[in-house]
Amino acid sequence: MAPSSDLGNRPLSGGRSAAAVHHDRSARLAAADRRIGWVTHVLDDLVTVPGTSRRVGLEPIVGLIPGAGDLVSTAVGVWLIVEATRFRLPPSVVGRMILNTGLDFVVGLVPVLGDAFDFVFKSNARNRDLFRRYAADPEADTREHRLVLLGAIAILVGLAWLVVAGIGWLLGSVVPAV
Secondary structure, X not given: OOOHHHHHHOEOHHHOEHHHHHHHHHHHHHHXXXXXHHHHHHHHOOEEOXXXXXXXXXXXXXXXXXXXXXXXXXXXXXXXXXXXXXXXXXXXXXXXXXXXXXXXXXXXXXXXHHXXXXXXXXXXXXXXXXXXXXXXXXXXXXXXXXHHHHHHHHHHHHHHHXXXXXXXXXXXXXXXXX
């Protein structure tokens, strides 16, 4: 039997050692990070706005195309999430990435405000940072992301309740009592 210091070279299923599997994951992680980093750079950080330290990419410009620009931006955001899930990120982190992309899409539908939001929020850069942190260390603490998701769910439930209550109020005031 191999000594305990040689456990990294023990054959796993398929005859590959743990070290070989780790090397393969590291290479896949580096390649995914390059792809995600490049797309994020183009969409969120391509050029510096003159006179400021803020960077802007193509996303706010593409977002100027009503509807289609937001769909294209969201499709790229979904690709980024799918790419990240290949590395088995914690569910709460994937949920946070979905929340970032969804918020970017919904606010992006509002003319002018959505483009300003893209300039400030940069969902792709946020998702890239989440990917880098949790793909490298999937065991890292995710409490912050679970709390954000719980807050988002509470807000959605509250909004749904307001819509139902508003419809009930409208129906009660418009439709005469029988």
